[in-house]
Amino acid sequence: NLLILDFGSQYTQLIARRVRELNIYCEIHPFHKIPKNLNEFKAVILSGSPFSVRAEDAPEPDLSSIKGKLPVLAVCFGAQYIAHHFGGEVAPSNTREFGRAKLSVIKDAETLFKNVKEGSQVWMSHSDSIKELPSKAVRLASTEDVLNAAYRIEGEDTFGLQFHPEVYHTKDGAQILKNFLVEIAGVPQTWTPARFVDLTVAELKEKIGNQKVVLGLSGGVDSSVAAVLLHQAIGENLYCIFVNNGLLRKDEFSSVLEQYKGMGLNVKGVDASSRFLDALAGISDPETKRKKIGNTFIDVFDDEAHQIQEVSFLAQGTIYPDVIESVSVNGPSVTIKSHHNVGGLPDFMKLKVVEPLRMLFKDEVRRVGAELGISNKLLGRHPFPGPGLAIRILGDITPEKVRILQEVDAIFINGLRKWDLYDQVWQAGAMLLPVSSVGVMGDERTYEKVVALRAVESTDGMTADWVDLPYAFLQETSNKIINQVKGVNRVVYDISSKPPATIEWE
Ligand code: XMP
Numbered sequence: 158n159l160l161i162l163d164f165g166s167q168y169t170q171l172i173a174r175r176v177r178e179l180n181i182y183c184e185i186h187p188f189h190k191i192p193k194n195l196n197e198f199k200a201v202i203l204s205g206s207p208f209s210v211r212a213e214d215a216p217e218p219d220l221s222s223i224k225g226k227l228p229v230l231a232v233c234f235g236a237q238y239i240a241h242h243f244g245g246e247v248a249p250s251n252t253r254e255f256g257r258a259k260l261s262v263i264k265d266a267e268t269l270f271k272n273v274k275e276g277s278q279v280w281m282s283h284s285d286s287i288k289e290l291p292s293k294a295v296r297l298a299s300t301e302d303v304l305n306a307a308y309r310i311e312g313e314d315t316f317g318l319q320f321h322p323e324v325y326h327t328k329d330g331a332q333i334l335k336n337f338l339v340e341i342a343g344v345p346q347t348w349t350p351a352r353f354v355d356l357t358v359a360e361l362k363e364k365i366g367n368q369k370v371v372l373g374l375s376g377g378v379d380s381s382v383a384a385v386l387l388h389q390a391i392g393e394n395l396y397c398i399f400v401n402n403g404l405l406r407k408d409e410f411s412s413v414l415e416q417y418k419g420m421g422l423n424v425k426g427v428d429a430s431s432r433f434l435d436a437l438a439g440i441s442d443p444e445t446k447r448k449k450i451g452n453t454f455i456d457v458f459d460d461e462a463h464q465i466q467e468v469s470f471l472a473q474g475t476i477y478p479d480v481i482e483s484v485s486v487n488g489p490s491v492t493i494k495s496h497h498n499v500g501g502l503p504d505f506m507k508l509k510v511v512e513p514l515r516m517l518f519k520d521e522v523r524r525v526g527a528e529l530g531i532s533n534k535l536l537g538r539h540p541f542p543g544p545g546l547a548i549r550i551l552g553d554i555t556p557e558k559v560r561i562l563q564e565v566d567a568i569f570i571n572g573l574r575k576w577d578l579y580d581q582v583w584q585a586g587a588m589l590l591p592v593s594s595v596g597v598m599g600d601e602r603t604y605e606k607v608v609a610l611r612a613v614e615s616t617d618g619m620t621a622d623w624v625d626l627p628y629a630f631l632q633e634t635s636n637k638i639i640n641q642v643k644g645v646n647r648v649v650y651d652i653s654s655k656p657p658a659t660i661e662w663e
Pocket of ligand 1: 542619658661
């Protein structure tokens with residue numbers, strides 16, 4: 158319904174996200190591949206770009222089939238592109254214009270700027286400015302530094318915005334997008350999780366047919382939702398593999414496996430704990446730990462995938478942020494990627510890849526999961542790193558240390574649930590420190606391990622702050638840990654933000 162032409166802006170995905178928040182379906186296509194079936198689109202958004210329209214190598218799409226024919230909202234570079242190519246002028250700004258600004262002298266208060274008030278905050282990020290508007294354009298708004306902050310071309314539904322309506326810092330951005338899409342272009346707001354499920358299941362059926370698919374489940378939200386979607390599409394031809402690397406939370410392997418079976422998935426649980434722990438023996442360096450775990454995972458998965466006859470596809474729970482950042486926060490995809498550099502690809506990597514959640518953001522994955530009937534408990538799970546407790550045991554890893562940390566972590570996490578704090582925290586866990594400290598229990602002097610508890614709030618894991626957990630909770634948790642977990646005599650709470658610290662200690 159909506160076409161987003163991407164000129165390479167870091168914000169293009171955000172446009173898509175804002176649009177889908179309006180329950181509108183959109184497709185992003187690169188500027189040099191304008192789709193042929195334009196009659197299937199009701200409107201077009203032109204994205205921003207790292208390029209200047211004046212640069213020799215700037216994108217030069219042919220907009221003749223779009224401009225004046227479909228409603229167009231041109232953002233930043235897009236707005237400059239139209240000005241530059243249709244009778245206006247773009248020149249370097251006198252000052253760099255980044256950050257917040259206030260809209261003034263707003264016109265079109267009944268269409269594009271409906272419900273947008275004078276002084277509304279917008280977000281700028283550009284070094285070129287539109288000095289002359291394109292032909293037949295009227296100015297719709299200015300800011301203190303930017304005369305032509307918004308324009309409309311007379312006789313067309315073509316609008317240009319110098320600022321970014323898609324970023325949260327543009328306070329009325331969602332309203333402006335809605336005005337354009339719904340009021341002006343009349344795009345239907347029918348893009349709901351239910352519809353996503355219907356369309357995706359139909360697409361998967363079509364693409365996969367009677368062939369077999371293998372998928373690595375991690376216990377996390379993304380791979381679980383991907384599995385249930387695929388299961389709806391192809392049923393028993395989906396073969397899920399859930400590997401216990403011995404570094405999961407306490408009882409996680411069995412409880413998650415139970416949960417998956419309850420959901421009707423065909424899951425093979427593979428307990429490869431000792432293979433992982435053997436590979437990790439004596440290793441303290443965090444990056445080496447990650448590599449060993451990644452490689453072992455690949456080996457185990459490859460062995461298991463070979464047990465399935467004639468499998469054609471590898472399914473992954475890749476989501477949008479993984480695609481843009483190329484670093485996955487959850488699940489095995491990150492380890493699979495890093496293995497690319499290690500030489501010959503394992504056989505399962507020669508399979509065709511299917512990634513049904515590739516277009517979704519995390520909160521959308523959760524909405525789709527809820528639509529599929531996946532329990533809130535599973536959907537609300539905190540992120541958990543692929544290398545698991547290995548990067549929460551500082552220094553080398555032994556089965557005894559894993560046991561200690563599993564016990565500590567379980568007390569902490571169960572406590573958060575009991576105190577109704579779990580959902581207020583974005584991620585929580587415990588770290589086992591490589592130091593011992595002196596304590597006293599009864600009349601005995603002890604010399605045992607220190608654990609650190611960490612609970613953070615965040616939206617995407619890129620920045621985070623520690624959570625101000627109630628003292629009474631910390632007190633109860635600390636007491637329980639020291640009384641119940643043999644080998645620990647001291648508990649500390651991590652009060653560092655990210656940056657400069659990170660969420661994990663390794
Ligand atoms: P940091 O420690 O970088 O963590 O602040 C940010 C988020 O990423 C997770 N994390 C990982 N996830 N493999 C993963 O799959 C890893 O090697 C890894 N390291 C960190 C971390 O748990 C947090 O959610």
